[in-house]
Amino acid sequence: MRRACALFLFVSATSALGAAGISTVGRDLVVRSDVPGRVVAVLADVRLEGRVAGDVAVWGGSLSFGPGGSVGGNVWVFGGEIVTPRAGALPIAGTIATPGRLLELYLAETRRAPWAGGGRSAEVRGLRILALSVWLLGTLLLLFLFSSPFARAVETAQRNWSGALFAGVLGVLTLFLAAATALTLLPAFLSVPLSLAVAALAIVAKIFGMGALFLLLGQKLVRSVAPPRRPVALTAGFLALGALSLIPVVGPVVWSAASVVAVGIAFASGFGTPRLRVTA
Numbered sequence: 001m002r003r004a005c006a007l008f009l010f011v012s013a014t015s016a017l018g019a020a021g022i023s024t025v026g027r028d029l030v031v032r033s034d035v036p037g038r039v040v041a042v043l044a045d046v047r048l049e050g051r052v053a054g055d056v057a058v059w060g061g062s063l064s065f066g067p068g069g070s071v072g073g074n075v076w077v078f079g080g081e082i083v084t085p086r087a088g089a090l091p092i093a094g095t096i097a098t099p100g101r102l103l104e105l106y107l108a109e110t111r112r113a114p115w116a117g118g119g120r121s122a123e124v125r126g127l128r129i130l131a132l133s134v135w136l137l138g139t140l141l142l143l144f145l146f147s148s149p150f151a152r153a154v155e156t157a158q159r160n161w162s163g164a165l166f167a168g169v170l171g172v173l174t175l176f177l178a179a180a181t182a183l184t185l186l187p188a189f190l191s192v193p194l195s196l197a198v199a200a201l202a203i204v205a206k207i208f209g210m211g212a213l214f215l216l217l218g219q220k221l222v223r224s225v226a227p228p229r230r231p232v233a234l235t236a237g238f239l240a241l242g243a244l245s246l247i248p249v250v251g252p253v254v255w256s257a258a259s260v261v262a263v264g265i266a267f268a269s270g271f272g273t274p275r276l277r278v279t280a
Contacts, residue, residue, distance in 0.1 A: 139211035149272025156269035168264025209262025
């Protein structure tokens, strides 16, 4: 499985490589001479002792620089770290993309006032699209594994929208206060595991609830509740809500409100557990 993922990343990353580029999979690379193209490495470390005129992409490895190493383009490092030279700044002419850097850009964008200029809108938009792609793949997988619980959660939300919204607001506040109380009052050996458990519950509730919300919106768009049409309905609902989330200023508000409703759907439906009926 790991090799298959590596091969996929390798093919994707090297699709634009010319003859002047260098690529490697699973073998560490040391670049001692100048490269007029780009360098791509998957599951390997890269050390630059010469100048790379193009971009450098490292997936599942680290990037380090020798005395004469430099990059004329952009740098992407995922799954590793960038080892800085002993003296001076990083010899990189373009932008640097790492998980931490992308998070920093995203948080900076959320703090920026809507009327202020100078935002890194293109990079933040790309990050949001990447996150939305992961959401779609994850929810489709959950729908394949837990189709009936999703359908029961949608039915619960349809019967009582106000109840789902109230459960979402109450659930988010309860989880937040529970984690804050644990970190404040309990000793570390108890507060840390309890806070992690609360965070895990919140994440699971949001993921499940968002999948149910996508399915609910999609069923209204495609006008079908048939089980074979559920993947299409979920995708349609996701595309509608995802498109709204990309609108500046309004998008984050819509996605945040949807997240609260999603948590409420998960809790109000008991994560789609069937209702027990008692007959006399």
